[in-house]
Amino acid sequence: MKNIFLKTIILILVTSTLTAQKKDEKHQKKEDQKNTAYNVMQELIDSGNYLFDPNYISTGITLATIPNRFIVKDGEVDIDLPFFGTARGAGGYNTNSGITYKGVPDKYSVKYIDKKRRSIIKIGVRSGSERHDITLTVGYGGQTTVKVISSARSSINYIGYLKPIKEENIN
Numbered sequence: 001m002k003n004i005f006l007k008t009i010i011l012i013l014v015t016s017t018l019t020a021q022k023k024d025e026k027h028q029k030k031e032d033q034k035n036t037a038y039n040v041m042q043e044l045i046d047s048g049n050y051l052f053d054p055n056y057i058s059t060g061i062t063l064a065t066i067p068n069r070f071i072v073k074d075g076e077v078d079i080d081l082p083f084f085g086t087a088r089g090a091g092g093y094n095t096n097s098g099i100t101y102k103g104v105p106d107k108y109s110v111k112y113i114d115k116k117r118r119s120i121i122k123i124g125v126r127s128g129s130e131r132h133d134i135t136l137t138v139g140y141g142g143q144t145t146v147k148v149i150s151s152a153r154s155s156i157n158y159i160g161y162l163k164p165i166k167e168e169n170i171n
Contacts, residue, residue, distance in 0.1 A: 035140075038140035041138060042112060044164055050165060051163055052160060054146065076104055080098060081158060085153055085156050099127075101125040108121075119137075130150060142161045146158040146160075
């Protein structure tokens, strides 16, 4: 009887040790995949050629059928995002109510937060008398939140993905 009891205890210990090792291996594999994805995102950002593909505005408005564009290419930005919010002294009849800019930005910086596998891109542009401070917060898998703070409008957040530029995406 003692022999069977001892064998059962040993079997339980061996099984639990093997299960713990499998869990550690799975966890390590997931961490490796996240690190690889983060490195790919860093390379994309460092290339200076990418686009932000917004899916919706943080208020829940979908952008699937609304034309939009946010491209960073060769040191220039091309932005045409719809705006839903309050404007102060900007706009009027026959003016574009969206956030638009095309050219070299006044400010462009990138900060990598390796511990959180997150990248922060800050872009500053001036469109006429209006100033836009744009912050892209990019997760390791490309999931991105863009916050636009304007000198003449309420702030707005767009949610989507950072992607490499493909010709069919910019036409």
